[in-house]
Amino acid sequence: MTVIESFKMAIEAITANKMRSFLTMLGIIIGIAAVIAILAIGNGATTKITGTFNDLGATTISLSVSNKAGNDAQLTAADLQAIKQADDRVTAVSPNYTLSGFAATNTQDQQAIIFGGTPDLQYTSTMMDSTITAGRYFTQADYAESAPVAVISADGAAQLFPNQRNVVGQTITLRSRTTSISVRLIGETQSTVDKYQGAVRRSSFPVYVAIPYSTMKLLSINAGGITDVTMKVRSRNDITSVSQSTVRLLETRHDVVGEQLYTARNFLSALDQVDSVLGLFVNFIAAVAAIALIVGGIGVMNIMLVSVTERTREIGTRKALGATTRDILIQFLLEAVILSLIGGLIGLTLGIAVAEIVANVLGITARITWQAILLVLLFASAVGVFFGLYPARKAAKLNPIEALRYE
Amino acid sequence: MSLITMQHVVKSYTMGDEHLVVLKDVNLTVEAGEFLAIMGPSGSGKSTMMNIMGLLDTFDSGLYQLRDTDVTHLSDNERAHVRNKEIGFVFQSFNLMPRMTLLENVALPMVYAGIGRRERQDRAAAALTQVGLGDRLDHQPNEISGGQMQRVAIARAIVNRPAVIMADEPTGNLDSKTSVEIIRIFQELNAAGTTVVMVTHEPDIAQYTKRIISFRDGIIQTDQVLDQPHKAGVEE
Ligand SMILES: Nc1ncnc2c1ncn2[C@@H]1O[C@H](COP(=O)(O)OP(=O)(O)OP(=O)(O)O)[C@@H](O)[C@H]1O
Ligand SMILES: [Mg+2]
Numbered sequence: 001m002t003v004i005e006s007f008k009m010a011i012e013a014i015t016a017n018k019m020r021s022f023l024t025m026l027g028i029i030i031g032i033a034a035v036i037a038i039l040a041i042g043n044g045a046t047t048k049i050t051g052t053f054n055d056l057g058a059t060t061i062s063l064s065v066s067n068k069a070g071n072d073a074q075l076t077a078a079d080l081q082a083i084k085q086a087d088d089r090v091t092a093v094s095p096n097y098t099l100s101g102f103a104a105t106n107t108q109d110q111q112a113i114i115f116g117g118t119p120d121l122q123y124t125s126t127m128m129d130s131t132i133t134a135g136r137y138f139t140q141a142d143y144a145e146s147a148p149v150a151v152i153s154a155d156g157a158a159q160l161f162p163n164q165r166n167v168v169g170q171t172i173t174l175r176s177r178t179t180s181i182s183v184r185l186i187g188e189t190q191s192t193v194d195k196y197q198g199a200v201r202r203s204s205f206p207v208y209v210a211i212p213y214s215t216m217k218l219l220s221i222n223a224g225g226i227t228d229v230t231m232k233v234r235s236r237n238d239i240t241s242v243s244q245s246t247v248r249l250l251e252t253r254h255d256v257v258g259e260q261l262y263t264a265r266n267f268l269s270a271l272d273q274v275d276s277v278l279g280l281f282v283n284f285i286a287a288v289a290a291i292a293l294i295v296g297g298i299g300v301m302n303i304m305l306v307s308v309t310e311r312t313r314e315i316g317t318r319k320a321l322g323a324t325t326r327d328i329l330i331q332f333l334l335e336a337v338i339l340s341l342i343g344g345l346i347g348l349t350l351g352i353a354v355a356e357i358v359a360n361v362l363g364i365t366a367r368i369t370w371q372a373i374l375l376v377l378l379f380a381s382a383v384g385v386f387f388g389l390y391p392a393r394k395a396a397k398l399n400p401i402e403a404l405r406y407e
Numbered sequence: 408m409s410l411i412t413m414q415h416v417v418k419s420y421t422m423g424d425e426h427l428v429v430l431k432d433v434n435l436t437v438e439a440g441e442f443l444a445i446m447g448p449s450g451s452g453k454s455t456m457m458n459i460m461g462l463l464d465t466f467d468s469g470l471y472q473l474r475d476t477d478v479t480h481l482s483d484n485e486r487a488h489v490r491n492k493e494i495g496f497v498f499q500s501f502n503l504m505p506r507m508t509l510l511e512n513v514a515l516p517m518v519y520a521g522i523g524r525r526e527r528q529d530r531a532a533a534a535l536t537q538v539g540l541g542d543r544l545d546h547q548p549n550e551i552s553g554g555q556m557q558r559v560a561i562a563r564a565i566v567n568r569p570a571v572i573m574a575d576e577p578t579g580n581l582d583s584k585t586s587v588e589i590i591r592i593f594q595e596l597n598a599a600g601t602t603v604v605m606v607t608h609e610p611d612i613a614q615y616t617k618r619i620i621s622f623r624d625g626i627i628q629t630d631q632v633l634d635q636p637h638k639a640g641v642e643e
Contacts, residue, residue, distance in 0.1 A: 012506055012507075013506075313502065314504060316502075317498075317502040317504075318515070319463075319487065319490075320463060320490060320502075321490070321516045321563070322488065322491020322492070322516055322519040322520065323487065323519050324484050324487040326484075327519060400463050401458055401463050404463075404498070404502070
């Protein structure tokens with residue numbers, strides 16, 4: 001008997017009892033839908049997170065100094081210069097001092113995040129979009145004389161000067177908990193809030209301002225030592241080796257080799273963390289899906305056993321007409337597999353729909369790969385084979401005379 | 408060379424500590440072209456005998472030769488193949504596949520024979536035409552009468568051109584008029600050369616065959632050749 005014939009018979013048997021077949025498939029539908037939705041959302045989330053890292057920090061290294069470091073081990077401006085000169089793969093090095101304070105004009109007073117750094121901050125800043133749209137960034141000269149100048153993010157400018165197109169040349173007051181200074185706005189950058197693509201609420205987003213680190217010292221007494229440094233390398237392939245060589249350079253300069261006072265973090269290590277959290281989540285849901293599939297498989301086995309009993313006479317007749325043990329086995333096995341596979345296809349459709357809806361709510365793009373589709377369909381077939389084998393063998397081994405006599 | 412040669416066939420069932428010998432040293436020879444009726448009281452072993460002849464059942468000891476082949480010791484698979492090629496079954500309760508059309512039902516033995524789709528359809532249609540149902544190919548079994556169902560079953564039995572048709576009480580579920588119609592088809596097939604073996608309870612049905620053997624308690628009690636079988640379709 002050909003596979004096409006067995007296939008036709010299986011389809012006929014399944015469609016003869018549509019409601020029963022559908023109920024039987026339910027476990028598999030739910031299991032497969034869960035699997036495909038998780039895979040799609042997980043993939044989408046990973047892509048989104050990886051993409052964000054790529055945008056913001058694929059070539060960024062964050063240096064930090066342990067709080068166990070003594071005075072001799074603190075970072076200095078000379079250290080930063082040495083790092084930049086030691087390796088031409090390093091394109092920018094800047095302190096990364098962040099202060100939460102306020103920015104005010106005569107009429108407005110808003111929450112602000114104030115970033116302090118060298119002129120390289122324009123290239124190392126990962127939180128603030130530093131693309132200049134008007135005016136200029138602060139320079140080495142500004143930095144050298146602690147000039148009271150600032151660069152403001154376009155969305156912040158709009159908050160402080162609601163009715164003004166061009167804010168370059170305006171003066172604003174920056175306020176910390178202890179003091180306040182007046183700074184002149186010398187440049188405006190692209191809106192930062194847009195970079196977060198709706199992940200934050202626009203109206204409560206603080207004013208982002210960048211000033212020279214030397215000027216920052218006037219605003220905050222804590223800004224004395226350099227504890228956080230951000231550096232930029234030419235390409236993401238340089239990240240690991242530059243991270244290592246920079247730590248070694250600093251240890252040598254401060255004579256603290258092996259004390260592990262300096263740490264270099266990059267997006268690769270951050271990605272690892274994200275991956276492990278995501279992996280845990282995926283594993284948990286996958287376990288739930290596996291249980292659903294097993295329950296679904298038992299449903300298939302149960303209905304196939306019922307079907308074999310109901311069709312005992314049919315099996316006997318087929319055997320009398322010349323069906324071999326193998327013919328009957330294949331017929332019933334195929335029926336179980338097709339039942340599971342149809343369940344799998346319905347589950348696939350449902351899972352994609354669920355993934356799209358959830359992804360939409362989360363603001364990510366569901367990613368459904370053909371590997372994932374192949375995987376779940378193979379999985380559904382495997383469930384069918386595994387749970388269909390016992391009923392199919394039972395049918396195949398029926399004694400033809402007893403089967404024919406069965407009422 | 409005889410079509411069927413059975414020698415010293417013994418068949419018994421053991422249930423618990425009860426040992427029941429159903430066929431006790433049965434010897435039977437059937438020539439090609441015969442139309443044989445098997446009679447006897449209920450429980451005398453008629454169906455058992457027919458199931459063994461049809462290679463549906465095995466037996467304890469003895470010898471069975473079909474055409475020139477010894478089929479005494481075949482495997483399950485080999486018996487399935489012989490059934491498929493050499494034997495056409497007709498059952499008392501028709502045993503058609505309820506969700507298949509008449510054409511598909513008749514084509515089923517050819518599916519197991521591995522015959523291609525086109526040939527299956529052609530031959531199934533021809534067989535149905537031969538039993539007078541050539542205009543009902545696409546009907547379902549639940550749309551036709553019992554007599555018509557048995558005709559479909561006969562078409563199914565002859566479609567693989569078997570050596571012998573085995574019919575266990577084929578008229579048992581039919582009224583006497585329909586029974587005679589079925590017997591007439593058997594007579595036509597037999598006249599065209601097909602060997603027919605039929606179990607029946609009804610003496611007047613047996614009168615349409617050419618030879619009657621009678622079972623009692625697992626042995627063949629009488630074996631009688633009819634000089635003038637009745638002719639179905641000719642009202643008396
Ligand atoms: N599987 C079995 N197990 C035990 N005994 C059986 C089995 N099959 C048949 N028998 C017994 O074998 C004997 C012959 O049965 P068989 O079916 O051949 O009778 P029969 O002549 O066809 O009767 P009927 O006219 O009622 O159909 C009966 O006594 C029956 O009970
Ligand atoms: Mg019987």
